[in-house]
Amino acid sequence: MPYELKEIAAISGMPGLYRLLKAAHHGVLVESLDARATRSMAPARNKVSLLAEISIYTTDYDVNVPLTDVFEQIHARYGTDLPVNNKSSQDELTEFMGQAVPDYDRDRVYFSDIKKLASWYGVVSQHLPYQPAAEAAAEPAEGEPLSTGGVIDAPEPAATAGAPANPEATTADAAK
Numbered sequence: 140m141p142y143e144l145k146e147i148a149a150i151s152g153m154p155g156l157y158r159l160l161k162a163a164h165h166g167v168l169v170e171s172l173d174a175r176a177t178r179s180m181a182p183a184r185n186k187v188s189l190l191a192e193i194s195i196y197t198t199d200y201d202v203n204v205p206l207t208d209v210f211e212q213i214h215a216r217y218g219t220d221l222p223v224n225n226k227s228s229q230d231e232l233t234e235f236m237g238q239a240v241p242d243y244d245r246d247r248v249y250f251s252d253i254k255k256l257a258s259w260y261g262v263v264s265q266h267l268p269y270q271p272a273a274e275a276a277a278e279p280a281e282g283e284p285l286s287t288g289g290v291i292d293a294p295e296p297a298a299t300a301g302a303p304a305n306p307e308a309t310t311a312d313a314a315k
Contacts (some may be wrong), residue, residue: 143267144190144207147172149259151186156262159187172266190259195252196244204240206256213239213260225258232257 146159150169157169166182181187194203213221216238223235232253236243239256 144210144263147190147263147267149188149190149255150181151188153181153185156190156259157181159189172262190263195240195256196247197240197242198244199242204243206259209240209256210260210263214264219264221257221261221264223257224261225254227257 148157148159148169150157156172158172159167160170160178161168163180166180166185167187168178169181170176170178190206193206195206195209196203221235223231227235229250232250233245235257236248236253
């Protein structure tokens with residue numbers, strides 16, 4: 140994934156995007172993605188929407204395009220400099236969206252959603268490094284196991300001489 144959006148969120152009632160730092164008892168400690176990078180507490184009553192979980196509706200009713208894929212398509216086409224921003228005209232923004240996601244659903248994706256997309260991409264491209272998909276997949280994250288083949292079960296410990304392998308079997312045998 141080109142931009143790491145797992146810990147980036149939009150929070151209702153708070154303008155801009157935020158990096159989630161730590162869960163707290165009364166909310167979430169966040170850091171703003173702007174030049175000041177101020178830290179604040181997002182109250183638990185506010186809705187926190189992770190960008191990694193947001194997707195764009197397409198004309199195929201069962202298929203949605205994840206925001207990470209949309210950002211990757213935008214980066215491939217425009218780089219970090221978008222020809223539009225959230226203050227552009229409706230025609231410019233709908234043309235931009237049509238180029239980024241050609242089959243987006245024009246009935247379910249509102250103009251305000253396209254404005255948010257342009258704004259969010261601008262913020263993310265300024266504050267997060269872009270990693271090509273091949274590099275991101277090749278480098279394991281810190282603390283991540285080198286193999287993703289699954290967990291290997293440890294062999295069962297060898298039974299001591301003369302003792303049954305199942306401890307419950309001894310209690311059942313003793314009860315007889």
